[in-house]
Amino acid sequence: MAVCVIAMCSWANKVDRKFYEKASKIVWEMELPQFDSKTQVPDSLYANESAVIIACYRSVDVKRVEQTNISKYSTTLNAYTNAIDCKKVMRVMVKLNDAAAVEKFSEFDIDAKDKESIDSYNVMYTNSAFGARVYKADGRINDVDCGEVFTVTEGKKDKAMQHKIAIPGLEPGDVLEYFYYDEIWLDELDLDPIQFPFFRDYPAMNYTIKCSIDPQLTVEYRAYNGAPLLVGSVEKDGTRILQVETVNLPKTEKGEWQCFARQEPFIDMRVLNNMTKMVYRTPSARRGGVYCGLNSNYYFTDISHILSTIELPIDIVSRATKRAKNFQKAHPEITSRQLIDAAWLAVVYEALLDKDSHSTLSLSLYMADVMRKLKVKEQVSVGVINSRFDVPVTEILHWRDPDYMVMVGDSCYMLGQLCYVPGELPGEYEAEDAAMFYGDRKDYIRQDATVIKMPTTRAAANNARIDMTVSINADDEAILDIERKVKLQGSLKRSAVYIGVSSWVDAVAQYLGVSEKERKKYKEDIDTVEVKNKIEESMKKELQFALCAEPRNLKSYSILSRGVTPDAPACEYVAACDVDGLVKRAGNDMIVSVGKLIGNQIKIEGSERERACGVVRVSAKQTRYVIKFVIPDGYVVNVASLEALNRNVANECGAFYAQATVQDQYLVLQVNERYSRYAEPVERWPKYLQLLDASAEFNDASLVLTKQ
Amino acid sequence: MKNYRLIIIVLFVLVGWQGMMADSNIVITDANEVYTLVADGKGDLSKVKVRKETNYMAQRVAETAIALESFGSHVKIDKASAPGTKPVYKPWISEYVFYDDSKMCVLPIEIENGKQAKAVFEKTYTDVAHFSTIFIPEIYPIQKKTIVIEVPAALASQVKVVEKSLGGNVVKTVKDGGNGKITYFYEASDIPEIKSEEYMPSLSAVAPRLYVTGLFESVDELYQHMRTYTINTEDDLTEINEFSRSLVADCADDMSRIKAIVEWVQNHIRYIAIEHGEYGFRPELASHVFEKRYGDCKGMSALLKAMFRAVGLDARLVWIGTDDISVDWTEVPALSSGDHMICAVMLDGKTLYVDGTAQYMPVGVYPSSIEGQQTIVENGETCIVERVPMIAPEQNADSLSAQMVIDGHNLKGKMKRSLTGMRKMIMAGSYNGKSADRRNDYLIAYLSYPRKNVEIDNVAVEGNTMQSDTAVVEADVIEKEACQHLGDAIYIDLRPVRHPYMEVVNIKDRKNDVKFPGRYNFVSNICVSVPDGFAVDYLPQMAEFENEWVKVKIAYEVKDSAVVCESTATMKRRDVSLADMQQWNALIRKIVAANNEQIVLKRKI
The missing domain is CATH 2.60.120.1130 (Jelly Rolls)
Structure with a gap:
């Protein structure tokens, strides 16, 4: 067993060689018997895999450091270091079976040393090292020298920005072993969240985690989606040890409509420096120790402290209140709900135009304050929620994690994607739990959060209606002239979000009655030509998708309604274009690819037809097309071809329905596509696939016109 | 070669987000670029000093204009200034190049609506071999731009300016200073910004541009210079020689020896582009490429040459411009007329070109990137100038x-595709680059085109090796609807x-x-x-x-x-x-x- 060091001259190498050598010594001397390059990788399990992870080991070692610090005192008047000293290791051994795996594992990026300080007071320091070994099939072992590393620099003085390495001598059949070693020093601050995923692109024969935690630090973690819990023990000096070893983890197949946060096992861990005196902690922040799967009420208590004590600028509230009152004056007949909706629009409007940025937490509290000033009778509550693409709000790990929202009565007000009307819940939050606090803000700390469930909408509430008039061009029978009108409601308005922020501002300003003089001020900062060009480009791309062919000309388009104000809750736009390639000949007959007019339907093929996890989407939804095709003079619709356009596939997941009739000089094609729920369990995947196949097959449907 | 490519790529990258923006808010109202060639005491070109003054205007709204200049080991920034901003020095990072030491000096300039701001850059080319190309367009539309090239008397007879794709918007005048100094003036007006479009040729083929020639008076002189990067006596080829001979031991003739070596190199040497200093031009040692199992086009060519020679073949290095380059070496004898290196074997009185980076392309068939392109083939003290043959469709x-x-x-x-x-x-x-569990999915997509609803089963692939002449894919297909x-x-x-x-x-x-x-x-x-x-x-x-x-x-x-x-x-x-x-x-x-x-x-x- 010869160990050979491949050390080529690297002219652009600025690594800290001593640090790299120290890291190599630490990592390579770890006693980890699972890192055996001769491990038999059983074909029964791993035949046909591009790569197999023989072992993956991750360790996190955190200590708290407290000592006198003159530099810190001279800057902050705080004389003591209160730091986290963290060392992290990730060590991986992988068998590379083909060229694709060699390509994937041949290049690595490494963080450069970094430091932040205020005068001579060091706040933060990080350094990273990388090491690798290649085990050849003939028994040779090649250690990769840090001289192979290239350094990307920036700045006039060529400061290291990032390091990169290409592993030399790597070929299919090799076993590659590599590590990352990180040292992190943070004074008064928390460590960044650490995630331990139990899902991977390649199967893993052994995955081991070991954490060593100073008893004075607070560690809070949670295991999601069936991830194993870490097994805890205590050393003689009080150090907490958390570890787990798992074997034979299968690889994770990636496909459409997956949600890793809800479907794949992982551990999320926070290492918190709760003994800090310089960074805000809630009174309820936990003291040193390890907390696994803490009841969500602890985090809701943290949130109640934040909500009740945070100080926010008052000018947004003042301006929004004034706008709401002006709206009420201009519309004395409005209901309380209409006033509340207008107030929400005013809050978001003011926040968007403000020079500072505002979080969902701020917006929610602004709205609550505006409600108080307007003396609305409806109950006001502020709380937190997560979308279904994140962990449930009852399983968060920090008050910063969730989204903040406000409810007034039964209506929920959230920022969403600037495509919803006030009170409209964005689709990805439907059916999710929310933790709410009621009454005056200062009373939040005296109550437990009330967990409520958000309502679910039916497919009909999230719908798209597309009306089209299609005719064969008088001068060129190969071209179709198309007029298309789209009306989007509910969560389907997301697809038109490209229409942009400035049009949202325009629509809301108009609704609220903002004066022209005022509007002129913000319009000065908007490049209307650029906005128009971007919308036009996006419209062309949408048409290309919607017609399965690039339009030759976008003749005209118009945004009729943005869909963000209560008086016009639907997003509506029209476009006219012409398109080539959808009309074919068969002797004297014409064949029109009408199936393409419902847009490019997703086709699930190959390995993606098998699925191991359920489907998660934004919401239930429904799309209805009404296509009127002008039958050209001298032609009739072939009856059999007309009947062949009719489809009806329905099951518990939804339906795909198409009906074609002739009405006067039109062929009228109505197509309905419905997905009844926002999520389906994996057992229903075959049914779901039936609907997807039906719509994909319809893309190839065509109409035959016979010459009279 | 390297800085030239950098300019192209930077312009392209910025065009990636600018490209769709016709009616740009930021325009260049006027720009003035002066290139001063400096001769040394011997009458040779020793450096080029550049001064660029560019006035940007925000036409409709306040916006941050981006002024940038490339620099690196061959060219340094002497000055970079604009009102209210400081220069930022950033590395050049490309997904196609593993490492490049080229840099950009960026001046982000905030400009009020209707106002103008001027950016000034001064650069010096310390290695004049890397100066030759001047592009006229920029990332913003230009109302007026003047390019001045000052040639001292000592260089007047050898320096020439070759113009390409100027179009009607560029007017040229040449002034004789009376003392032998020649000054070239190019006044360009209403030059549109660079716009990226599908299937467009490379910028170097379409953009109005100037090539300043004269450092190398002929292709031979250029060759002499480029050759200095390749001459070394320090490489230990013992292992390569031994390995190569064993690799071809069973080969009956030269062609099969060539194919066996190319097959091995393409299977075992990964392509990784590293551009750093003169290593943008100097090939990595063949022994290093062999040991590390990776290299760029130069390194792979050096290795191929060493392996071919080990088995008695007359192998040479070849400098070439790919189809991204639209000028011949003979037209513009400059480093910028090439961006690639391949190998050649002189066989039976003919030149057989071998491109180590063209995986899965059999020897003797040339990819479109190099077919028809002019080559400089090393030939001792002189060079051979030829062309890669065109391949019939x-x-x-x-x-x-x-x-x-x-x-x-x-x-x-049943369907059969022979490729x-x-x-x-x-x-x-593409097939072999996918992980094993994704290859079938790739073939399904490949065989289905242009249809959407195609079921494929019993797929069999043959001949998808590096040097096979034909790959065959067979499958049972159902073309639905x-x-x-x-x-x-x-x-x-x-x-x-x-x-x-x-x-x-x-x-x-x-x-x-x-x-x-x-x-x-x-x-x-x-x-x-x-x-x-x-x-x-x-x-x-x-x-x-x-x-x-x-x-x-x-x-x-x-x-x-x-x-x-x-x-x-x-x-x-x-x-x-x-x-x-x-x-x-x-x-x-x-x-x-x-x-x-x-x-x-x-x-x-």
Whole structure:
């Protein structure tokens, strides 16, 4: 067993060689018997895999450091270091079976040393090292020298920005072993969240985690989606040890409509420096120790402290209140709900135009304050929620994690994607739990959060209606002239979000009655030509998708309604274009690819037809097309071809329905596509696939016109 | 070579987000660039000093204009200034280059609506070999730009300016200073910003630009300079020699020895581009590439040369510009006229070129990136200037044969695709580059084109090795919804021509010519059995189309109770100028219409 060091001259190498050598010594001397390059990788399990992870080991070692610090005192008047000293290791051994795996594992990026300080007071320091070994099939072992590393620099003085390495001598059949070693020093601050995923692109024969935690630090973690819990023990000096070893983890197949946060096992861990005196902690922040799967009420208590004590600028509230009152004056007949909706629009409007940025937490509290000033009778509550693409709000790990929202009565007000009307819940939050606090803000700390469930909408509430008039061009029978009108409601308005922020501002300003003089001020900062060009480009791309062919000309388009104000809750736009390639000949007959007019339907093929996890989407939804095709003079619709356009596939997941009739000089094609729920369990995947196949097959449907 | 490529790539990258923005808010109202060539005491060009002053204006709203200049080991920034901002020095990072030490000096300038701001850069080319190209367009539209090239008397007789694609918006004057100094003035007006479009040629082929020549008076002089990067006596080739000889031990002739070596290099040496200092021009030692199992085009060529020589072949290094470069070495003898290195074997009085980076391309067939390009072949103290031969489109072929039956609304049967040249290179490269569990998915997508609903089963692939001449893919296919049963009639949508580039180009708003990726040949022979009780009612007539770019023939016949369709589609030329685009589109539309014509069967009475 010869160990050979491949050390080529690297002219652009600025690594800290001593640090790299120290890291190599630490990592390579770890006693980890699972890192055996001769491990038999059983074909029964791993035949046909591009790569197999023989072992993956991750360790996190955190200590708290407290000592006198003159530099810190001279800057902050705080004389003591209160730091986290963290060392992290990730060590991986992988068998590379083909060229694709060699390509994937041949290049690595490494963080450069970094430091932040205020005068001579060091706040933060990080350094990273990388090491690798290649085990050849003939028994040779090649250690990769840090001289192979290239350094990307920036700045006039060529400061290291990032390091990169290409592993030399790597070929299919090799076993590659590599590590990352990180040292992190943070004074008064928390460590960044650490995630331990139990899902991977390649199967893993052994995955081991070991954490060593100073008893004075607070560690809070949670295991999601069936991830194993870490097994805890205590050393003689009080150090907490958390570890787990798992074997034979299968690889994770990636496909459409997956949600890793809800479907794949992982551990999320926070290492918190709760003994800090310089960074805000809630009174309820936990003291040193390890907390696994803490009841969500602890985090809701943290949130109640934040909500009740945070100080926010008052000018947004003042301006929004004034706008709401002006709206009420201009519309004395409005209901309380209409006033509340207008107030929400005013809050978001003011926040968007403000020079500072505002979080969902701020917006929610602004709205609550505006409600108080307007003396609305409806109950006001502020709380937190997560979308279904994140962990449930009852399983968060920090008050910063969730989204903040406000409810007034039964209506929920959230920022969403600037495509919803006030009170409209964005689709990805439907059916999710929310933790709410009621009454005056200062009373939040005296109550437990009330967990409520958000309502679910039916497919009909999230719908798209597309009306089209299609005719064969008088001068060129190969071209179709198309007029298309789209009306989007509910969560389907997301697809038109490209229409942009400035049009949202325009629509809301108009609704609220903002004066022209005022509007002129913000319009000065908007490049209307650029906005128009971007919308036009996006419209062309949408048409290309919607017609399965690039339009030759976008003749005209118009945004009729943005869909963000209560008086016009639907997003509506029209476009006219012409398109080539959808009309074919068969002797004297014409064949029109009408199936393409419902847009490019997703086709699930190959390995993606098998699925191991359920489907998660934004919401239930429904799309209805009404296509009127002008039958050209001298032609009739072939009856059999007309009947062949009719489809009806329905099951518990939804339906795909198409009906074609002739009405006067039109062929009228109505197509309905419905997905009844926002999520389906994996057992229903075959049914779901039936609907997807039906719509994909319809893309190839065509109409035959016979010459009279 | 390197800085030139950097300029192109930077402009392209910035165009990636700028490219769709016609009616740019930021315009360059006027720009003045002065290039001062400095001669040393011996009358040789020793450095080039550059001063650029550019005035930016925000036409409609306040915006941050980006002024930038490249620099690196051969060119330094002496000054970078603009009001209210400080220069930021950033590395150049590309997804195609593993490491590049080139840098950008960026001045982000906040400009109020209707106001102007001036950026000033001063640079010095310390290695004048890397100075030759001056691009006129910028990332913003230019109202007026002046380029001045000052040539001292000592250099006046050797320095020339070669102009390319200037168009009518650039006016040139040359002034004789009386003391022998020559000054070239180029005044450009209303130059549009660089816009990225699908299938456009490289910027170096379309952008108005100037090449300042004279540092190397001839290709031979240039060769002498480039050769200095390749001469070394320090490389220990013992292991390479031994290995190469054992590799070819069973080979009967030179060609099989060449193929065996190329096959090994392409299988075992990963392509990784590293551009750093003179290593942008100096090949890595062959022994290093062999040991590390990676290299760029230069390193791979050095290794190939060493391995070929080890087995007694006369192998040479070759400097070449790919099809991204639109000038010949002889026209512009400068480093910027090349961006690639390959190898050549002198065999039977001919030059056989070998491109180590062209994986899955058999020796003797050249990818479109280098076919027809001028080469500088090392030949001791002098060089040989030649061209890589053009490859007939028939050598880049995709041949489809299928025997199908009508099965309900589907066409069902066996399909075989035989791929050669670039078609093989693309398919085999993509297939083998996928992880094992994704390869089938790739073939399904490949065989389905242009249809959407195709079921593929029992896929078998042969010949997808680096040096095989032909790759063959066979599968059982069901082309769904390819037939319509309408009463007594069956309509069959065959679409025999499945060439990837026979498509209409949208010319509305297009600014640039088109250059398709390659000249390919698509041949199909599809046989569809006529079901019992049916007869052919309508067969599309034979269709033939030809112009200077394409040649297509589609012919149907009835043969032994089957409809047989034979088609060929050949792309003869891959570049179509903007002026010719309508002509291209007109013929393509006819081809598409003919390809879309359907066969009609009718039930026998």
